[in-house]
Amino acid sequence: MTKIVLPYGKGTLNAEIPDERISAVMVSEMHHYVPEKSQVELVKEALENPIGTPKLREMAKGKNKVTIIASDHTRPVPSKIIMPLMLEEIRTGNPEAEITILISTGCHRGTTKDELVSKFGPEIVENENIYVHDCDDESMLTDIGILPSGGRMILNKIALEADLLVSEGFIEPHFFAGYSGGRKSVLPGVASRKTVMYNHNATFIDSDRARTGIIEGNPIHKDMLYAARAARLDFICNVVINSDKEVIYAVAGDADLAHIDGRNFLNSKCKVDAVPSDIVITTNGGYPLDQNIYQAVKCMTAAEATMNPGGVMIIGAKSNDGHGGEQFYKTFKEEKDVEKMMNEFLATPSEDTIPDQWQSQIFARILKNYKVIYISEAEDQIVRDLHMTPAHSIEEALEKAEEMIGNKEAKIAVIPDGVSVIVL
Structure with a gap:
């Protein structure tokens, strides 16, 4: 079994995963x-x-x-x-x-x-x-x-x-x-x-x-x-x-x-090679970077860089402050069609860009291509409003990911700190 320890708030998320299911553990040497x-x-x-x-x-x-x-x-x-x-x-x-x-x-x-x-x-x-x-x-x-x-x-x-x-x-x-x-x-x-x-x-x-x-x-x-x-x-x-x-x-x-x-x-x-996987587990580096969902979009881009098409990313971010941006939250709560949302972003003239539009656009890009399971202390309904599936442990998240993919043996990549690595 491979023991993984992930930064989460001021503490950690811990789990054990069978060795044969681990495709890669991507860590930065910098720290x-x-x-x-x-x-x-x-x-x-x-x-x-x-x-x-x-x-x-x-x-x-x-x-x-x-x-x-x-x-x-x-x-x-x-x-x-x-x-x-x-x-x-x-x-x-x-x-x-x-x-x-x-x-x-x-x-x-x-x-x-x-x-x-x-x-x-x-x-x-x-x-x-x-x-x-x-x-x-x-x-x-x-x-x-x-x-x-x-x-x-x-x-x-x-x-x-x-x-x-x-x-x-x-x-x-x-x-x-x-x-x-x-x-x-x-x-x-x-x-x-x-x-x-x-x-x-x-x-x-x-x-x-x-x-x-x-x-x-x-x-x-x-x-x-x-x-x-x-x-x-x-x-x-x-x-x-x-x-x-x-x-x-x-x-x-x-x-x-x-x-x-x-x-x-x-x-x-910091640079690590992408190892395309069906499930990718990552975090936003723990406190103070994981206090809200808005900031956690950053670590999702690390997972995105090493995901197989249609894969599931599992994000661990404590998010004790909730969504982190009213406009950001409202954008996703009020529009359930991510494709339509993305088209509206792309149709926005450059001179009409609004604050935080880029964060919403990157998040929409991720949601359009992958399913996201979110481990946090944010309210489950807020997580659902943001088009994600709530979870409260790595074990629970993995069970849900396996159901989504339909494969209990799917390969898993782990990026303990998604904001500290460059995945290329």
């Missing part, structure tokens, strides 16, 4: 990787050896207005480590530089002062000039042209008016942009709502290149990189982190070239 240097040493080393650019201190010489784009409260970037080192680099090159830290909220709510203190520490919050981006504040936005896709490229003035624009961030698998980090600091980070909505349009989301771990031919990435170049994002410092949110790898330099290096490291630890 077990132990670097030889400390977090600070890794970031310092990256800043001392930038890829494709001079050192940041050299780039800062003669640059009076410097803007550092920083992630917001929704991203676990270890800014307490990265930001002081970037500030030191800039001031070594130009002690008189006027530095602004621009918080890249994208279309999220504004980051509070308490959240800024938690992110940077009190010293930086008290002593540095920090501006929180607002995607709807037209007085702080400038239209600088057209993206390759045809959408308007409207970005924050503070970024555009900088003599030197740099960013911090982290690189992880992303379920439609391929990877987070790098160019995403600009789009969606400091873009207008109109620009973000256009970039996340139904046609792009429908592309088979808009998937986890895919950059080549990814239309969403293409627009993002173009916007970063147009904004003159000259330098990035990005890190890869483990499950404890600790830096295990760092890159610095050109917004594209340094990002490629970080992606290559991530691939070496």
Whole structure:
């Protein structure tokens, strides 16, 4: 028997499955990787050896207005480590530089002062000039042209008016942009709502290149990189982190070239080969990522990448906060025909994209092709309203999956943490 232990909330889901039924257990090596240097040493080393650019201190010489784009409260970037080192680099090159830290909220709510203190520490919050981006504040936005896709490229003035624009961030698998980090600091980070909505349009989301771990031919990435170049994002410092949110790898330099290096490291630890299976069991990585059903769509894309046609995916996500989005929930509760729903998404003009449409579209794509059994603490009726079958243990879910497939010997692939792997 193969014993499987899956993250679930702050605890685990456990089960034993006959060895002969297991087709694959797909795990990331990243969380077990132990670097030889400390977090600070890794970031310092990256800043001392930038890829494709001079050192940041050299780039800062003669640059009076410097803007550092920083992630917001929704991203676990270890800014307490990265930001002081970037500030030191800039001031070594130009002690008189006027530095602004621009918080890249994208279309999220504004980051509070308490959240800024938690992110940077009190010293930086008290002593540095920090501006929180607002995607709807037209007085702080400038239209600088057209993206390759045809959408308007409207970005924050503070970024555009900088003599030197740099960013911090982290690189992880992303379920439609391929990877987070790098160019995403600009789009969606400091873009207008109109620009973000256009970039996340139904046609792009429908592309088979808009998937986890895919950059080549990814239309969403293409627009993002173009916007970063147009904004003159000259330098990035990005890190890869483990499950404890600790830096295990760092890159610095050109917004594209340094990002490629970080992606290559991530691939070496997270990439796994697809093993098409009739049943795939996965999770959204436990707390804090599995608090609602909306967020759990992300791990479903990992299962999707290794499923046989017509298969069943079993998702374990505690979802103690319920569905996670009223519009998301309403969309599926009120429309039982997923095919019709998908056609409506695809018929939506790019400029009419609405918030969270992409999440609903990806979920609809999954429901259209596979049956989903959902293990959670959400109300069973909510799970059913979202076109899924509720369950409360792996054993119960497997019984239901076998009935759906009509095969008690169906092969099972297990992805313990569906948001930490790249299945290709």
